[in-house]
Amino acid sequence: MRGYKAYALGLGILFTLFVVVEYYRPKPIDWRQTFSNKDKIPYGTYVLFELLPDLFKHEPVSSVRLPVVNQVEVQTDSAAQPVNYLFVNSSFRVDSLELEALLEFVQKGNNAFISARRFPRLLQDTLGFDVGYSAKQQQDSIELLFTHPQLPKPAPFKYAWEKASETIALDSANTKAIVLGKNSAGDTNYVQIPFGKGNFYLSSVPLAFTNYHVINPRQDKYAALALSHLPVQPVWWDEYQKQGAEGSTSVFRVLLSHDALAWAYYVTLGSLLLFVLFESKRTQRIIPVLEKPRNTTLEFVRVIGNLYFNSRDHQSIAEKKIAYFLEYLRLHYHEQTNVLDEELQQKIARKAGVKTEEISQLFQLINFIRATDGLEEETLWQLNKQLERFYRQTSR
Incomplete structure (x- = not known):
């Protein structure tokens, strides 16, 4: 019994030391591209979401956690004030039903701002554009600039090649589209496409709207200037494609989203596993040795x-x-x-x-x-x- 208590005490001390070391050690930088407004990591969008009330003065800004079909039902009233529906993600994912609802939503006079590297083929065919890669040969960096005639010409914004290499190619028959931004190679990366009474604003550089670039002194004005093309009206910020529906998170997802809780969860599971293994050896009955049957x-x-x-x-x-x-x-x-x-x-x-x-x-x-x-x-x-x-x- 005394040996067992010493073993338990030693294990408790080691566990406490492990928790203290893990708590105070420097946290590694999380470079995941989440694009979520709750994440303060480099490629989250927490900073931009907090700045939206300053960009759209005196207009409400809402975080949306519903599918497009359910969210646009709010605008069924023809007298409702138009809305800016913002999507910032690595890939813009909607099915045919959601896309049909979004097209009808914009056609009634609302605006949809979509910044992504990949767009659904049905949306590209409907609006008359295609997504590709810049033809520039230089592989280290590329510059972004705005081309709208009414916008003052700011200095180009320099980005790493792999962060801004996607481009938007407009169909030759798409005469209503307006090119709002290009890169230093002359490839388009930001366009405005009128659709019905509203507009689609399409950007192929979603990383430019993340925390890393918004707080960078050399690039902090790009996101603000890009969103300044939209009219000042209420804003919906989509989080459904990044966080899912409201209330869909489980207790395990909350635990695993924090390092300390995740380590505590893993250590608890490991301790239970060790307990089961050792305890099963102590209480298992001896298996009798059976002689091989003889042929009589x-x-x-x-x-x-x-x-x-x-x-x-x-x-x-x-x-x-x-x-x-x-x-x-x-x-x-x-x-x-x-x-x-x-x-x-x-x-x-x-x-x-x-x-x-x-x-x-x-x-x-x-x-x-x-x-x-x-x-x-x-x-x-x-x-x-x-x-x-x-x-x-x-x-x-």
């Missing part, structure tokens, strides 16, 4: 043979051999053996391929043994000889 067939045959040999009951042995022979005829040749007449002899001889004379001699010997009360050893030997000859001939 030969011993059985030897015992039965000795029994009949010592008793000298030749009549009983002969009757058993005859019964086995008749059963053999019934199973293999499907004939009734109640009467051993000449007709049965002919059928057995024809089916077994044995001479009729030999079958006749065997049947005569069987009838003789059945009619005799006492049987000599020589007669039993003759019966056995004829039966063995029959079996050999029929087994060929």
Whole structure:
């Protein structure tokens, strides 16, 4: 018992030291591209979301956690004030039903701002554009600039090549589209496409709207200037494609989103697993050793043979051999053996391929043994000889 307490105390001290070290050690930078307004990591959008009330003065800003189909139902009233619906994500994902609702929503006079690297093919075909990659050969960096004629020409914004290499190519028949931004290679990356009474604002550089670039002194004005093209009106900021529906998070997702809680959860699971392993070894019953089964067939045959040999009951042995022979005829040749007449002899001889004379001699010997009360050893030997000859001939 004393050894067990010492072991438990040592384990508790090690666990406490581990928790303290993990709590105070420097946290590594999380470079995941979440684009979520709750994340303060480099590629979250917490800073931009907090700045939206300053960009759209005196207008409400709402975080949306509903699918597009459900959210746009709020605007069913034709007298409702138009809204700016903002999407910032690595990939803009909507199905055909959601896209149809979004197109109808914009057609009524609302605006949809979508910044993503990938767009649904159906949306590209509907609005007349395509997404590709910049043809510039330089692989280290690229500059972004705005081309709207009414916007003052700011200095170009320099970005790493891999963060701003996606481009938007407009169809030649799309004459209503307005190019709002390009890169230093001359490729378009920001456009305005009128649709009905509203507009689609499409950007292929979503990383430019993340915390890392919004707080960068050399790039902090790009997101504000890009959103300044939209009219000042209420804003919906989509979080459904990044966080899911409201209330869909489970307790495990909350635990795993914090390092300290996640480590506590993993340590608890590990401790329970170790407890089960060690405790199962202590309480498991000993499995008995079973000897390998022995083949006692030969011993059985030897015992039965000795029994009949010592008793000298030749009549009983002969009757058993005859019964086995008749059963053999019934199973293999499907004939009734109640009467051993000449007709049965002919059928057995024809089916077994044995001479009729030999079958006749065997049947005569069987009838003789059945009619005799006492049987000599020589007669039993003759019966056995004829039966063995029959079996050999029929087994060929």
